Amino acid sequence: MARKLLENKDSCSMLHTINIIGTKWKPLILYLLANKSVRFGKLLFFMEGVSRKVLTDQLRELEEDGFILRQKFGEVPPRVEYSLTDKGKSFLPVLKQMCDWTIQWNPEVSFMDCKIVLPAED
Template sequence: MRNRKYTCGLDAAIDVMGGKWKGLILFWLDEKPLRFGELRRTVEGISERMLILHLRELEAGGLVHREAHPEVPPRVEYSLTDFGRSLVAALAPLGQWGEDHMERLEAIP
């Protein structure tokens, strides 16, 4: 996320999302806090490098909380902040639209 002025709310929201991976990460973290490995397996198709990058950006943006537990082996959990939950709630209608039209969208050549 960049330090910039936005022209409208949609411009700001799309800048926060920055592609398909962040939305999927937020979607799965809305279910429950997850460890890095769990997220890696859950978000199908994402590379480890992209997951690390997006988690750092989401954390810097205040959407995701990273908690490192001082255990052996080390355990790190990611969860949504209240700010992140508010974005997921705003995205819910868009996700429902996608569910309602998934067959039609998949049929587009």
């Protein structure tokens, strides 16, 4: 349950970033939530290969770190929707740049556009 993080006594920004987002599933979760809120079951469906336990754990940590919002509706059967907070949204340009970079360097993924559409600035 307790996360094991890299030592970071000098508060290195790179290490901090890795500790907070550098996992297998977290970037993908933020990516899937980029444009809309999504239900738990949908995330489970989209993220082929993840177990509900691991998904739950990752969502809890993202919530704890202020990236996502968990909204529970008082219905039966239960409905829970996850969405990005402002902090979560502010991370999207980073993910976008990562995807852009990947498309540039990997012809085999170039046909697929990055799903992240950044909201227009004002």
